[in-house]
Amino acid sequence: MRKSTAVIRKSAWLPQGFCHKIVTLGHIVERCLCTPQGDSVSSVLFIIYLEQALKNVRSTLDSPSNTTEAHLPNEIVYADDIDFIGNQPVNVEKIEETLKVHKLKVNVDKTEHTSVRKHSEEWKTSKKVGSLLGSKEDIEHRKHLSNIALNKMEQIWHRADKTKQRTRIKLYKTLVRSVLLYNCGTGALTKTDEEKLDSFHRKQLRRVLGIQYPTTISNKSLYKKC
16 A cells, blocks of 8 residues: 555656556546656656667668678667667658657768778777777867866966865866766777877876976876876
8 A cells, every 4th residue: 555655646746648547446537747848757667668769770671681790789878879780770650750740850960881891990080978989089079078177177277376285186076087987998999099199198287286397296196186
């Protein structure tokens, strides 16, 4: 009895147009309720709704042509970003028509076609979920973006006497390092690439701490300070 009551109360947060069935005391009750966009429940419900739409999309796509392709995932989904995978070009128009039935719209301006080939390097500069597919290309891109974030706070780094060192380090870790290392764990870096990234990171740390030539500091002491 208590469990049924709890379910009914929670169901009052669901969005308008989302009809659901509640089993309480042996009876099935169907309700259509609403919640404001951005509510903690709305994102979960969107994922559920999108998955149902994707089931219909999968039924419209061509069947795998060989055993290798049959073992590949149909798509990769992250929130509302979807990558459809196949050895043959995917019919985007067919996908768009199917999603329209579910009131979902494909952003044509952001739709990209990426071909991953053995002797081609173009795919490495394709961006997926904020990162470039090529590990080295993405690291260079991250360095560039982190330097932009670092330069925006130039006055804070130069006026070290006005801002405590502890505060400057916190600002760097929150607003700059997070940009530099975004999604970094997914890359396949060599030992040399990692050393170059560490060197770049230390260069930024020295700038944050106001350590400039001819003043020097060992890497061990630098990491200890930060």
